[in-house]
Amino acid sequence: MGLLVVGSLGLDTVATPFDKVEDALGGSATYISLASSYFSGPVYLVGIVGEDFPKRYIKLLEDHHVDLEGLQVVEGGKTFRWSGKYHYDLNVRDTLFTELNVFENFDPVIPDKCRKAHFVCLGNIDPVLQGKVLDQMENPQFVVCDTMNYWIEGKKDDLMKVLPRVNVLIINDSEARLLAHEPNLIKAARKIREMGPEILIIKKGEHGALLFMEDVIFSAPAYPMEMIYDPTGAGDSFAGGFIGYLYKSQDLSPASMKRAVIYGSALASFCVEKFSTKALEDLSYLRVQDRYREFLTLSRFDEYD
Incomplete structure (x- = not known):
């Protein structure tokens, strides 16, 4: 029944010690949709942009079989904008400005044909909006959710x-420790x-990822x-690769x-190789498979000599 992605689309201005880009394609829904498009099609995207959102970005998404019936384009409105500056330690980032613009009044409306989607990925948006999305779904079988410190601290009840x-x-x-009030990640x-x-x-981040499921703990x-070059969107690309593979399989x-989790890590590793979505724009499923196999060699070892 398709894969539904709900989140933000934006125009990012990003500076690193190596270069800078202005009004580059960004937003959680953008990265999730592009990453997942290498596994499944179509991907149904629900989000909001202003009239100033470049047509070339619309075409890019459509070329990746992203269905944009759920994309609201506000006439005369301005698209969400964000600017950040990364330090030499790329784990450290300063937000220079955030302009919500049309995103401030985003009220997700799920098109009828998307309400039957069995796989749903909720990007990092207000948990109230995440709940509204789920209210409109008929029978979601697998829902993936992302959140952040801002919502944990400001809207924890929601x-x-x-x-x-x-x-x-x-x-x-850091978000896990904050949400659980527990420094140890296993206990958290x-x-x-x-x-x-x-x-x-x-x-x-650069130390991989942990999966907790049933009695399983998996360290990737x-x-x-x-x-x-640019860590922006790596987490969203991870989510896209993760749910994209599960939808395919x-x-x-x-x-x-x-x-x-490994496929998610593979897509995240591609994402950071270039600014914005550039590294996700011209991939192939074969390249993703090759990167997946490289991950296998990183942690494969014999039981004993």
């Missing part, structure tokens, strides 16, 4: 209403899963990168979840 309605929560290590994961989601993924490596077993 977030706590969403968590029991999702299958997977994807957050980073146990507490978070008691809040609702039976599956938890904790992203640890990060791909060793000689050069990282239609297998929700623990073994499949482990593979999905």
Whole structure:
């Protein structure tokens, strides 16, 4: 029945020690949709942009078989804009400005043909909006949700209403500690899963990711990168690769979840190789498969000599 992605679309101005881009394509829904498009089609995107959103970005999404019937284009409105500056330690970032513009009044409306989607990915948006999306779905079988410190601190009550309605929560290590009020990630994961989601993924940036499911703990490596140009969107690309693979396989077993985490890590590793969405624009499924196999060699070892 298709894969539904709901989140933000924006124009990003990003500076790193190596270069700078202005009004580049960004937003959680953008990265998730592009990453997942290498596994499934069509991807149904629901979001909002202003009249100033470049037509070339619309064409880019459509060329990747992203269905834009659910994209609201506000006449005379301005698209969400964000600007950030990364330090030499690319884990450290300063937000220079955030202009919500039309996104401030975003009220997601799910097209009729998308309400039957069995796989749903809720990008990092207000948990109230995430709940509204789920209210409109008829029978979602697998829901992946992303959130961040801002919502954990500012709208925790609303977030706590969403968590029991999702299958997977994807957050980073600092967010996990904040949400659980627990410094140890193993203990934090146990507490978070008691809040609702039976599956938890904790992203640890250059240190990989942890999957918690049933009695399984799986530690996935990060791909060793000689050069990282732009970390923006890496987490969303991870989510897109993760749910995209699961939609393609239609297998929700623990073994499949482990593979999905590796595919998510593979898409994230491609994302950071160039600015904005550039590295996700001209991939092929074969290149994704090759990167997946490289991940296998990173952690494969013999039982004994």
